[in-house]
Amino acid sequence: MWEESLSFWLMFSLLNMGSTSFPPVRVGNNMTLQCSFQVPFGNDLRIHWHHYLNGRRAIVHSYYNGTEQLKDQDEAFHGRTKLSLPGIQQGDASLTLTDLRLSDRGDYRCIIVNGGNFKSSNISLQVSAPYERPxxxxxxxxxxxxxxxxxxxxxxxxxxxxxxxxxxxxxxxxxxxxxxxxxxxxxxxxxxxxxxxxxxxxxxxxxxxxxxxxxxxxxxxxAASQKQEAPTLLDPKNIIAISILTLVGVSACWAVVRRQRPPQPVPVRMVISA
The missing domain is CATH 2.60.40.10 (Immunoglobulins)
Incomplete structure (x- = not known):
């Protein structure tokens, strides 16, 4: 019986409810769609979120029998929707959509069935996908x-x-x-x-x-390729290095020459006694 009443209310709301619009939200971001109801509520509280795009209706999220019901959730929204269960106790039925996709744009309808009372609110969501800076x-x-x-x-x-x-x-x-x-x-x-x-x-x-x-x-x-200049002999560092090498070379040559020279004879002085 309640399903027939809900269907009638949805058809009525389509004709009479406007939509709340927000600035475009960028692809990949999160968005919370606001919806509230009066408390207290009975055990037969039902919350339904539907999505409408290009004449197609998709079930986004549902709550009844005191818990979330996702068996009929549209595949496109799997793992990307969330209701605040503590918030429901305070009359908050807002829905959070995560990792927004371009296909998430369109109209969303929040339906609250609380005993014999019905409430429906529409939200228009725009999703933008601007190019990043090159x-x-x-x-x-x-x-x-x-x-x-x-x-x-x-x-x-x-x-x-x-x-x-x-x-x-x-x-x-x-x-x-x-x-x-x-x-x-x-x-x-x-x-x-x-x-x-x-x-x-x-x-x-x-x-x-x-x-x-x-x-x-x-x-x-x-930047152009850096060409390294060939070092010149007049570079101060080169002059010092050449001077040191020259001194070392001269010292080494002198040592070799000294080792190769034959020993000089020692003169003998003869003394003849009378």
Whole structure:
């Protein structure tokens, strides 16, 4: 009997209830959807959270018979919903969604069945997925040829990624930027560039998420290879080293010469007595 009454109330609420809206919440963050009811309540208290998107209804979370009931929970919400059981005792039926996905956007309905009383409130949830600031890193350096890569992720639509020099001139990338989507339909864009670095130069990676969106730009300076100068004989350190080596060499040669010289005869003085 209560199921029929609940169905009637839901149809009525669809026609008469507005939605509470909030600023967009970023993908991956947590969000608590507020819902409350009057206390005290009886043993037949029921709390239901439903999600509506593109004409489809999904069961998000349920509570009845004094405990959470998740057997009918939609698979997309498994392990990502939570009611505060202590809060229920205070009339708080708020639902926390964790690790938000793009598919979590849409309308949520909190339904409270407390004896013969019904309450329904709607909340509109917007989920944003803006691209992150591009990052540039060096992949390889062969002589004066340096290959760099630019990457950015977080968007839901393909983005335009181009390379420019410090004067704003377009640089030709090695290949067309690669766009990869994950299971949550979030995009990652990557592009590679090879430049000849004879002196320190700056390269800029520019990302435009949508045709009219603000450009995300990051510039990085690539340093030229450091060439080590050949040491000169006039270097003070070299002069000292050469002087020490010369003294050591002369001393060694003198010692060898002394050992190789034959002994000199000692004159004998003869004395003749009368």
């Amino acid at each position: 990052q540039v890193r060096i992949l390889s350096r062969i002589g004066e040829n340096v290959t760099v890569e630019c990457s950015s992720q977080g968007g839901v639509s393909e983005a335009l990624m181009v390379w420019r020099d410090e004067e704003g001139n377009t640089l030709e990338a090695l290949e067309t930027p690669v766009v990869v989507r994950n299971k949550q339909e979030i995009c990652e864009v990557r592009s590679k560039l090879t430049v000849t670095v004879e002196r320190d130069i700056a390269v800029c990676c520019c990302l435009t998420p949508e045709p009219r969106a603000e450009e995300l730009r990051v510039c990085d300076t690539i």
